[in-house]
Amino acid sequence: MKISEILQTPSFKKTVKKLHASQRKDLNQAIKDLMEDPLLGEQKKGDLRSLRVYKFKMAKQLALLGYLYAQGTITLTLVAVGSHENFYRDIKRSF
DSSP states (O other): OOOOEEEEOHHHHHHHHTSOHHHHHHHHHHHHHHHHOTTSSEEOOGGGTTEEEEEEEETTEEEEEEEEOOTTOSEEEEEEEEOSTTHHHHHHHHO
16 A cells, blocks of 8 residues: 655654755655555564654664554654664653
8 A cells, every 4th residue: 555645743854854865866766665665664673662663874874763554554653863872862752
């Protein structure tokens, strides 16, 4: 099922504002990939079991994109983007 609606959390929007144009381009491509196949990301366990994380290259560095997707829905909720360092710690605070 293709995604037809994308929502962004306020913290995600704030992070995206700080990105350079080349980083935004890589992020937009990652989002397009998820729109085509929302199951690309890995389902997390434990406290973050509702979260999926997609790993991609942003400005030649590994980046993580945290998002919510419930099977059978057409909505993708973008939660967080950033490097692996402190990614899960920071995202737990927002849950």
